[in-house]
Amino acid sequence: MASPAPQPAFPPEISQALARAQTLAAGQKLDEAEKLLAQYPHVPDCVFRRAAILMTLERWAEAEAGFRALLKLAPSHFDSAMGLAGALIEQNRAKEAIPLLEAAYKAQPGGRTRYFLGIGLDQAGQKDRAAKLLAEARAHVIAQSEARNLLPSELYMQISRRCNLRCAMCGHEVWKSNSGFMEMEVFDRILEQSKANGITTLHILSGQGEPMLHPQVFEMLEKAVAMGFNVGIVTNGTPLTPERCEKLGKLGLAYIQFSFAGWDKDSYEATYVGAKFDRTLANLHKMAETTKGTKTNFMVKAVCTGDNWAEVRDRTRAFLEGHGVDKVFTVIANNFGGNVVHGKFHEHLGVWSLKNIEHQRLMPCRVLLRAVGVFCDGTVTACACYDSNAELKIGNIMEQTLAEIRQGPEFRKIVDAFRCGDVSGIPMCSKCDDPYG
Numbered sequence: 001m002a003s004p005a006p007q008p009a010f011p012p013e014i015s016q017a018l019a020r021a022q023t024l025a026a027g028q029k030l031d032e033a034e035k036l037l038a039q040y041p042h043v044p045d046c047v048f049r050r051a052a053i054l055m056t057l058e059r060w061a062e063a064e065a066g067f068r069a070l071l072k073l074a075p076s077h078f079d080s081a082m083g084l085a086g087a088l089i090e091q092n093r094a095k096e097a098i099p100l101l102e103a104a105y106k107a108q109p110g111g112r113t114r115y116f117l118g119i120g121l122d123q124a125g126q127k128d129r130a131a132k133l134l135a136e137a138r139a140h141v142i143a144q145s146e147a148r149n150l151l152p153s154e155l156y157m158q159i160s161r162r163c164n165l166r167c168a169m170c171g172h173e174v175w176k177s178n179s180g181f182m183e184m185e186v187f188d189r190i191l192e193q194s195k196a197n198g199i200t201t202l203h204i205l206s207g208q209g210e211p212m213l214h215p216q217v218f219e220m221l222e223k224a225v226a227m228g229f230n231v232g233i234v235t236n237g238t239p240l241t242p243e244r245c246e247k248l249g250k251l252g253l254a255y256i257q258f259s260f261a262g263w264d265k266d267s268y269e270a271t272y273v274g275a276k277f278d279r280t281l282a283n284l285h286k287m288a289e290t291t292k293g294t295k296t297n298f299m300v301k302a303v304c305t306g307d308n309w310a311e312v313r314d315r316t317r318a319f320l321e322g323h324g325v326d327k328v329f330t331v332i333a334n335n336f337g338g339n340v341v342h343g344k345f346h347e348h349l350g351v352w353s354l355k356n357i358e359h360q361r362l363m364p365c366r367v368l369l370r371a372v373g374v375f376c377d378g379t380v381t382a383c384a385c386y387d388s389n390a391e392l393k394i395g396n397i398m399e400q401t402l403a404e405i406r407q408g409p410e411f412r413k414i415v416d417a418f419r420c421g422d423v424s425g426i427p428m429c430s431k432c433d434d435p436y437g
Contacts (some may be wrong), residue, residue: 003095004118007364010043011381012043014040014043014045014046015173016117017036017037017039017040017046018037018045018046018049020036021036021037021046021049022049022103024036025049025053025222026049026319027326027327027328028328028329028330030053030056031057032058033049033053034050034053034054034057037050037053038050040376043112044070044073044074045183047069047070047394048066048067048070048079048080048083049067051063051065051067051080051083051427052083053091055083055086055090057318057328058090058261060087060090060091061087061091063083063087064084064087064088064091067080067081067084068084070428071084078104078108079398081100081103081104082100082101082104082112082113082116084097084100085097085101085104085116085120086098086116086251088100088153089116089119089120089359090359091257092123094119094120094121094124095124096311097120098117098120098124098338101113101116101117102117104116104117108139111136111137111140112137112192114121114133114134114136114140115133115134115137115361115363116403117133118130118131118133118134118137118361118368119134119359119360119361121133122134122361123359127285127308129214129227131421132198132275134361134421135235135419135420135421137363138363138364138418138419138421141363141366141369142364142369142415142418142419143362143371144369145364145370145415147404149406149407149411150406150407150411150415151197151198151362151403151406152199152370152372152402152406153199153200153201153370153404154198154199154201154202154203154371154372154375154384155190155194155199155201155202155203155370155371155372155373155374155384156203156205156206156371156374156385157163157182157187157190157202157203157204157205157206157373157374157382158182158183158206158207158208158209158211158373158374158375158376159181159182159187159204159207159209159211159214159217159220159375159376160180160182160198160209160210160211160214160217160376161177161178161179161180161181161207161375162178162179162180162181162209162210162213162214162427163178163208163209163210163236164210164213164236164238164239164274165210165236165238165272165273165274165275166273166274167236167259167271167272167273168270168271168305168331169271169303169305169340169342169385170208170340171208171336171337171388172208172388173337173339174339174388175208175388175389176389178208178253178387179375180377181213181214181216181376182214182220182362182376182377184216184219184375185398186222186374186376186378186397187220187223187396188223189378189397189398190374190397191223191224191227191229191311193302193397193401193402194229194402196401196402197292197403199402199403200228200229200230201229201230201231201232201273202223202224202229202230202231202232203232203233203234203371203384204220204231204232204233204234204314205233205234205383206373206374206375206381206384206385207375207383207384207385207386207387207388207390208388209376210235210238210239210305210337211233211234211235212233212234212235212240212244213239214436217261218247218248218251219247221233221251221253222251224414225251225252225253228271228386230254230343231251231253231254232253232254232256232257233248233253233255233256233257233265234257234259234301235256235257235258235259235261235274235347236258236259236275236280237258237260237280237283237284237287238272238275238276238279238280238283240283240286240287241283242286245283245286245287245289246286246290247288248287248290249287249290249291249294249296249298250290250294251296252294252295252296254295254296254297255296255297255298255299256296256297256298256299257299257301258284258287258298258299258300258301259272259300259301259302259303260272260280260284260301260302260316260320261303261304261305261312261316262277262312262316262317263303263315263316263318263319264277264321265277265278267312267315268281268399271303271305273368281323284300284325284394285323285324288324290327293391297327298327299327299328299329300320300325300327300328300329301328301329301330301331302317302320302328302330302331303330303331303332303333304316304330304331304332304333305333305342305354306342307343309332309333309354313330317330318326326369332354332355333354333434334353334386334433334434335351335352335353335354335432335433336386336432337383337385337386337387337428337429337431337432338351338352338428338430338431338432339386339428339431342354345353349362349387350430350431351431351432351433351436352431352433353433353436355433355436357433357436360436361436362421362423362435362436363418363435363436364415364418364419364435365383365418365432365434365435367383367384367385367434368382368383368384368414368418368429371384372402372405372406373387374382374387374397375390376395378396378397378398378399379393379396380393380394380395380396380397380402380405380409381393381394382394382411382414383428383429386428386432387428391427391428392414392426392427392428392429393410394406394408394410394414395410395411397410410418413426414426414429418431418435423435
């Protein structure tokens, strides 16, 4: 099941349409990209990319039609066969998907094909073989981390445990503390251990806390950048001032992620509880202006919550674009390791989620395998994202090396639970929606 031979160069109009559609899709303007590609129903590349976008838009029947049309032209096109199988599974037609997935698995017996064939077989009632294939898919993902001796490639750092807001999408209700700043001694130890273990990317945020509240935040960022790390920071933007924006924009950071969702005072302040709309918007404008033309990637991340999350996404994006901010990354709110109830309860998975995970199965958490979180007191957590109370503590960087921590029994216990497909005994992981989809 190989992909067709390379095609000759496209006419300029088609090349421009494909490039424009790719730009739109990368900017999450999927509806616009889909409409553009729909103008070229006789160009296979346009049909394929449109079908893939339709899958993301959850327009399964239309995606199915696109993939079927392509397979008539190129019956052995691997990605079209996989796409068609996925569209069928989403429409509860797993039995129709199985022959496609069997052929894909035979052609490329990797983790991806094992996973999707396992889902198809499971939904079709072939539980034993499905369980075997899903176990192999999980082992495939874990093996990639084991090839690095379980060492992380990225590090998330909590320099401030304190947060000044109580955002609607956040798991703040379970916080056991809302105070504490990282001492420079701990920060220096993190940099030293990161260098020693080949970590090149540092994300300044982990668990909870607003990093710009730290009194030495600029000194810390300057030191990390000077040592050659790719450093990014996530902020709610409220502690900024025009002067701080100027300084932050000149540090040479890899990225600055500004959290913002809403389109007016009421919608913004209902999400970022405790923030002031006008002040934050002014900071956002200044930050965008300061980073323009620099190597720092300035982006706005909008976390969309509630049953009307699609409306929140679209109205937030339109509002920000009207203010000249074009790098807007929107995501559906996760459930913060099971600490926040969002969307629908998926009984067979045992988790609440706003995401479409009905036809997904547990897989090893990618962030858990590639990254590690270090709190302001040196505590190391396996979960770099949501573990505000160190429920997944695996060591302390002031007492052990990162290698000792990641290769130690606490982390291996979590990895082995994912390997076995049973995380019921692992705090947070057992209720988190991130390992699905």
